[in-house]
């Protein structure tokens with residue numbers, strides 16, 4: 001929601017660039033076509049004139065003139081048709097260059113390259129005096145001296161008004177960005193010093209959008225570990241995510257394709273498949289970012305039931321606006337102004353009559 005203005009600005013910029021490029025392209029194409037057509041008629045006129053003069057002088061026969069005329073007109077016509085392709089050729093060259101740029105992109109940012117330790121990702125999750133601004137907007141500090149601690153195996157809800165920085169905390173935990181200052185650690189190990197691939201193997205994320213691929217259910221659960229994960233492990237993860245029975249009810253079972261953007265299954269089923277994928281890894285930290293926000297009541301209940309089982313033995317962080325989700329957590333942390341301002345259970349925070357209660361009465365939380 002809070003990203004809307006940022007995305008709107010990016011869309012407007014891209015659309016106006018597209019418009020000006022399109023206008024320039026149309027102008028060049030129009031000119032090219034005009035010049036090419038004019039060349040044909042000019043060549044014909046010139047040949048008729050010169051041919052007529054030469055025939056009158058007796059140095060040329062009529063047959064010779066027609067042969068030369070045909071040859072030249074044919075050549076110029078082919079040339080002009082080729083000119084009409086210039087824009088398409090330029091587009092193809094640019095598309096190939098862009099595609100090549102994409103294919104050769106590094107999968108590691110400069111900060112990701114740092115960190116070589118591969119410690120066990122276990123212990124308390126601690127953010128200490130974390131400040132952060134997005135590189136694209138360095139003047140706006142999203143997190144200001146944020147400190148919080150989640151004990152090993154604890155389940156917390158990270159809540160706050162839209163745009164307060166909840167998803168940013170989730171992004172920092174995955175090392176998608178580095179804090180401007182302050183430290184984030186799991187147990188004794190600072191994330192900054194940890195190998196990023198190792199870290200992401202042990203921190204599972206289930207997001208609002210079903211990040212599933214247009215492949216089979218089996219491949220989606222085993223994604224990232226295809227080849228090394230046997231059918232038994234896939235089934236075990238699916239059972240843990242309460243999705244095995246649903247999969248077995250499908251005619252193709254684990255070979256059922258989920259479709260593009262998981263269009264062949266429901267939102268709740270897609271979320272449970274994402275959870276199954278998370279549980280198929282040796283993850284001790286589970287981040288659930290608004291993963292029930294787009295679901296109807298029945299699907300939400302099914303997914304919450306799955307989360308209730310999945311969070312056992314894992315440090316779980318749920319970014320949410322929903323009261324039922326907050327209530328199933330051990331503790332709620334309220335973020336405001338880039339820092340944690342209130343914490344406690346749902347009942348504690350409502351009783352305190354502070355900002356949490358004010359946001360609740362203002363309709364910020366959904367589902368009660």
Ligand SMILES: Nc1ncnc2c1ncn2[C@@H]1O[C@H](COP(=O)(O)OP(=O)(O)OP(=O)(O)O)[C@@H](O)[C@H]1O
Pocket residue numbers: 001002003006134136137142160161162163164165166167168169
């Ligand atoms: N990639 C980005 N580049 C620049 N600014 C960003 C980016 N992502 C988020 N922001 C800005 O950072 C601030 C915090 O965003 P964030 O998504 O963390 O908030 P949130 O609390 O999760 O919001 P919501 O509840 O609406 O999802 C917002 O002002 C947002 O516009």
